[in-house]
Amino acid sequence: MDLAKELGSGDEYSTQRLCLYIPDRDKDGRAVLNHEGWVKEAREILSRIGGGCTALPPADGTWEKDDGEILWEKTRLVYCFIDTDRFEANIANLRRFLHRFGRETNQGEVVVEFDGQFYRIRTFDK
Numbered sequence: 001m002d003l004a005k006e007l008g009s010g011d012e013y014s015t016q017r018l019c020l021y022i023p024d025r026d027k028d029g030r031a032v033l034n035h036e037g038w039v040k041e042a043r044e045i046l047s048r049i050g051g052g053c054t055a056l057p058p059a060d061g062t063w064e065k066d067d068g069e070i071l072w073e074k075t076r077l078v079y080c081f082i083d084t085d086r087f088e089a090n091i092a093n094l095r096r097f098l099h100r101f102g103r104e105t106n107q108g109e110v111v112v113e114f115d116g117q118f119y120r121i122r123t124f125d126k
Contacts, residue, residue: 014081018049019113022101023061025073027108035076038101042078045097049087050080065108079113099125 004011020042024035032038039055046053058074065071102110103124110121 014050014083016082016084016115017079017113018046018082018087018115019077019079020046020098021061021111021113022076022078023063023073023107024058024075025071026106027065027071028106029071030106032105038105039076039078041097042076045090045094046078046080049090049094050082051086053078053080063108071108095125 004013022035022039022042024032026032043053043055056077056079058076061073061075063071063073098110098112098121101107102121103126107124108122110124112119112121
């Protein structure tokens with residue numbers, strides 16, 4: 001079956017999903033200031049990468065710190081299906097955002113899920 005034809009869509013489609021995890025807590029359990037501002041910025045970047053994006057309501061999350069303590073947080077998942085050319089054109093902007101988020105909100109790690117792979121950023125650019 002030609003699904004694109006059956007649905008009446010164009011021939012182009014995206015298969016690779018890019019998802020950012022934006023927690024509402026820092027690595028010490030303190031609230032991230034302007035959390036929704038960070039989510040908005042993530043949405044803008046992913047919209048440039050995929051032509052649009054979706055931000056899910058907060059999900060209950062936990063994160064195990066290096067000392068074994070479990071940190072409880074609410075995490076917004078922001079995702080898009082990428083356009084390869086737009087992704088390549090915006091990768092530097094994405095990196096700047098991720099590292100700035102990690103640095104300015106005191107994160108232990110910032111995570112990105114792409115195409116079934118889970119990337120952990122623990123050292124942030126200055």
